[in-house]
Amino acid sequence: MSGHPDTADGGRRDQIRSHLLAxxxxxxxxxxxxxxxPEDVTIIAVTKTYPASDVRILAGLGVTDVGENRDQEAAPKAADCDDLDLTWHFVGQLQTNKARSVARYADVVHSVDRDRLARALGSRARAEGRQLTCLVQINLDPESAVGELGPRGGVDPRDALSVAEAIDAEEGxxxxxxMAVAPRQGDPGxxxxxxxxxxxxxxxxxxxxRVxxxxxxxxxxxxxxxxxxxxRVGTALLGDRGPIVG
Incomplete structure (x- = not known):
């Protein structure tokens, strides 16, 4: 996987360091x-569209929690950085047919919003001999219909305990x-x-x-x-999104 412009040089490292300090x-x-x-708050660097070389820069600067939205990008990036001591967070919407792949590299899955997904992840975690931490994704958007997954996903707050129970029932x-995303409209507070x-x-x-x-x-x-x-921070840490080249 080749890099974002200037990713490999010292200028990119200086840029990321400056963003991280801010x-x-x-x-x-x-x-x-x-x-x-502040020690109680963890920064997850969301590296969607950025290459593995940026992940290496972040690790060198002490940021070892890395988030990804899409399995097809996350899986090869995690493999590229297998020599680093990182915690990988899958933060995007997850289809059950991707559970096998995600269970191989993710340490934390932020977007569990239905029983079926919990069962799929549990099955794949056991097959891989891994233990995954799963977060219940909550839908905070009042404009979404109850039970509607939509682009951002999430379970109705009233059903959150049911999803937590489904996670707890799965060995692995x-x-x-x-986890939640602020609604598009209204007061995020x-x-x-x-x-x-x-x-x-x-x-x-x-x-x-406790997460x-x-x-x-x-x-x-x-x-x-x-x-x-x-x-879950991307732009403020890595700059405006740009396509991975190569």
């Missing part, structure tokens, strides 16, 4: 306002917490407050489920204010 400052400032410890899977409540309900049942995956480049401060433990 991002960490944003996180620290938001945590201070929220009375939280662990209930890790929740209200949505993230709702997510925090759902997360608390799940954690009451499954004490290890709240929420917040991206544009709304991470609001997510931190409402308890996010993991931020």
């Amino acid at each position: 991002l960490r400052e944003r996180v620290a400032t938001a945590c201070e306002k929220a009375g939280r410890d 899977l662990t209930v890790g917490g929740v 209200t949505a993230f407050a709702r997510l925090f409540q759902v997360a608390s309900d799940i954690r009451d049942r499954y004490p290890q489920a 709240i995956s929420a917040g991206m480049s544009g709304d991470l401060e609001t997510a931190i204010e409402h308890g996010a433990t993991h931020l």
